[in-house]
Amino acid sequence: MTSPLDHITDHRIIPVVVIDDAATAATLGDALVDGGLPLAEITFRTSAAPDTISTLADRGDLIVGAGTITSVSDVDAAVQAGASFLVSPGLSQAVVERAAEHNILLIPGAVTATEVQRAVEWGVRTIKFFPAETSGGIAAIRALSAPFPAVSFIPTGGVTAMNLADYLALPSVVAVGGSWMVERSLIATRNVNAMTQRTTDALRIVRAYEKENAA
Template identity: 40%
Template sequence: MYKKIEEVKLLPLYTATDLTLLDRLEEILIKNEVRFIEVTFRSKLAAPAIKKLSASGELIVGAGTVRTLEEAKIAVENGAQFIVSPAVVPEVIEYCIQQELPVFPGTATPGDIQRATEYGIKVVKFFPADIYGGLKAIKALSGPFYDVKFLPTGGISQENFTDYLQNDSIIAVGGSFILSEDMFREDEGKPADENLRQLVSQIKNS
């Protein structure tokens, strides 16, 4: 899982409020060879969206904004293959370890990262990246935490994401700048397709 996401380098963060858009979403992800999607628990449609996107087996679908054990269990029951949390949530981490499921706990400080590593976790979410120092902070944190990889989200954009990816401590970047529902509502999703195509091209050319 970690190797695959490091190859793709992009983790789209998606909040579903319209399930009719998911077929087009899956099609565009596959077309652009970005087979990862993080469906957030920021809407009541998170579980059915995870289930629908997982059905074909073409995508690696994860659940994001997972703050409770109940949400983690619902996500897994509906096909989630990884879990992303906004913070270090012990009961979620312990459940994922029991299920042998990759989990990316949200961290922002040395204390957060240390707590995550005590569970044997070697890849952490860094959130919100822009508020907590961005790339400069990650460079500083990767000194003492030389064996930890980071997945920054929050404040990442098309203008700065390649700067992050040039750092060896960063496995990938995540965010809604990659894909969002609004991009699918116009012109049969063509803006979403074009945006993702441009991001993939930037990675190849950086």
């Protein structure tokens, strides 16, 4: 059975979603599936997040995670809603431990060597590098990868279609997180065509990069 992390590393992009109305979840799901990227991180930044996760998870054709997980109660709520993986903007031992109790993948955030080392001590091997661009971007990830060769990074924050391939060129980067494909305004207006096209275009960049760099 393919794990959530396998899905993430296969597709190389996690659409990061801020949604205000769970009634628009169906349109979002249609756009992602039609665009070839059946994967989403629904951030716990709005009250619509739990119902949105439930709606998308019930479809059966999407891998749905919960983002902006900052507390133990967030972990519990996301698991109850049906999330398959969790993403946190920072590093919290309590959150790491509760996710482990639920046996669910957690990708915590870290940007310094101290944070990465602490995450490794807690058994974490895949880290969200956030906010990527304002924390040193590609150069910072390259530098951190030297002392932590067993750690994989998912840069998020400032990643766009313009620099997507540059981040993927780093051996330690297994995927990126980004919201440009599923902007909040596009979800609110149910602009399925725009979301589908942006998703397709993003995946085209990924596949072109992979083809160009295939051994």
